[in-house]
Amino acid sequence: MEDFKLHNDEKKLLKIFQEAYDNKNITKLSVEGLAKNELMGSETKVMRTALWLSAEDKKLVNIIENKSKIAKLTEEGKKVVEKGLPERQVANYMIENDLKNIPIKELGNILDKSEVNPALGNLKKKKIAKIEKGNIIIENLQYEDKEENTLNKIKINEENKNSDLNNYNDEEKKLINNLQKRGFIAIEEEVDRAIELTEKGIEFIKNNIIEIKEEISQLTREHIVSGKWKDCHIRPYDAKIPSEEVYPAKLHPMTRIINDVKEVLIGMGFKEVKNPIVETEFWNFDVLFEPQDHPARDMQDTFFLRYPNKGEIPEMVKDIKSIHEKGMVGDKKISKGWRYEFDEEISKKTVLRTHTTVSSIKYLASLTDEEKEKPHKIFSIDRVFRNEAIDYSHLPEFYQCEGIILAEGVHFDNLIGLLKEFLNRLGFEQVRIRPAYFPFTEPSLEAEVFVEGRGWLELLGAGVFRPEVVEPLGINKPVLAWGIGLSRLAMLRWGLTDIRELHKNELNWLKKA
Known part of the structure; x- marks a missing residue:
């Protein structure tokens, strides 16, 4: 054997390669496969050992990494593969109930609240439906949806472990990007690692008998008292070698x-x-000179509390009322105000602060x-x-x-x-x-x-x-x-x-x- 200071893990890895080379002339093995061999036992151990063998003083192996981006269905994505995209669920509802159109306000009865706006937007964006006088009109209820086709393809590819993004064409990649934004697909990076013998490594396993002897990582009292330490091979340590991630x-x-x-x-x-986090409308809106009929204050944007539904407001409400109604602070006029009748009862309503x-x-x-x-x-x-x-x-x-x-x-x-x-x-x-x-x-x-x-x-x-x-x-x-x-x-x-x-x-x- 050449003058290498090889410890047992290095010998074990080379032993696996020696058997693979002798049997099938194999010089390259995956890290996953090597980890399953009883001589190694884990991918961490394989990688650590390969790093030692690829060091400048040995160069017996090379570590090969192939990175790929994988498209996977999220939990929401798996659900829509089963029951269809929100826009498809609207079309299916219309088919089941023999409808040609449906009021927008009824979408809440078909879909979850979070799905209503995306469904409405995609019905228009994909030109599946027309919106007229508050009604959704779908002429072709059996339309083909490329996003659904892409989701189904991803499901099949996942099952076949073939979901690399490179397996999709440019149009599908655009659809995948949109589906990712909708929360139906996640893109994950995967790294496939393999260990390959160098020319030097091949010569080494061909010309050397690899013997694996007992190796200890630390001396014990028993080793010292019995004198056994003289016959043991003490495994060397390298503080620079990566360890298992914690x-x-x-x-x-x-x-x-x-x-x-x-x-x-x-x-x-x-x-x-x-x-x-709970405030009155007085502090959340009125003091900021937001008029009480402003759209941002209605149920579309604000969470109102049912209990308690009212809170206390300070005496300064009179000054806020004056600035809203007349633009006056005391006797000083600083603007036109909003020129409406300010309602103190509205000011008392409780909200989650916006x-x-x-x-x-x-x-x-x-x-x-x-x-x-x-x-x-x-x-x-x-x-x-x-x-x-x-x-x-x-x-x-x-x-x-x-x-x-x-x-x-x-x-x-x-x-x-x-x-x-x-x-x-x-x-x-x-x-x-x-x-x-x-x-x-x-x-x-x-x-x-x-x-x-x-x-x-x-x-x-x-x-x-x-x-x-x-x-x-x-x-x-x-x-x-x-x-x-x-x-x-x-x-x-x-x-x-x-x-x-x-x-x-x-x-x-x-x-x-």
Whole structure:
């Protein structure tokens, strides 16, 4: 045998190759297959041993890796393969009930609430149906759907272990991308590894008898007392060789994003404030100068509480009523107001807060006259709730971060500089600002960041609170405000295309994230 310092695991792996070469002239074996051999026993052991044998001083084997992307059905995908896509379920319902059209409002009786909007959108997008006077009209109820064909093909390929994305044509790949956004398909990366003998390795197994002797990894008292240590081969250690992967307990990716943002803001001199998730319409809407008949306040966007369905509102409701009705703060007229009759009973209704701006407003309202003379920098990170249909980019519950600065002489340029610094510290090197509109700030802006491969993406909104918002609170200084959705930030950091992946708690993804 050549002058190699081979330990037993290396000898065992070469022994397997020696037998394969002698029997069938095989020089390449999969890691999975080698792991099943009783001499090895695990893929970790195979890889560790192959790394030793591929080192510069030996070069007896090469490690070959082939990476592939695999399309797999999610749990939702398996369901729609069985019962059809939401749009197909509508067509099937019409067939079963001998209908030519169906009112849109009846979709809720056929589909889950989360499926209604996607079904309606895809019926129009795929030109399956016409929408006339609130009715869905499908002329061909036996239509062919390429997305369904693709889902069925993926199911068959999965069963045959042949779901590599390379097995699909360009049109199917586009359909797979759309189905992934709809949550029916997940794309996973798989790595196939094999070990191959080099020319040197082939010569080695041809010309050497490989003997496997007893090997010990540590000396015991018995070895020393008996003198057996003199005859034992002590296995050498290499601290640089990779060991089996261990996944210790760690924080959830969403929690880590929250902690990172907190650390940045505290480092920039902000302090955190907290408030309850249940608020009155007074604090959630009225104080922000949102009219009581604004569409965002109805059941389409807001969760209203059945119990308790009313809460207490402060005395300052009179000032808010005046600003809404006449644009007046005391004797001072600052705008036209909304010119409608303000209803205090509406203000008392309870809701799940729709934004964290309510924390900023309640903080400003709590300041004494003396405190209002001092500068303030505060932020809030918390859950907010909106009555959204669940899809790849929307959830009814998500995390939002809100921040404000109250100080004499601060202006719009200060806000731009602050946001650029904030986003730079979060790891976004390229930031640009665009004008925007928000109901309770003027002027307003949106900040966009450049993400390699995805281009410019809008990340946060900001502006200067309108006088109608701050003056009823007794504040006559400018207040800079901004907000950012942390779920979108998390999606960018981990390269996700579906917001639901953040909350599925899929163990393999959590281990790698």
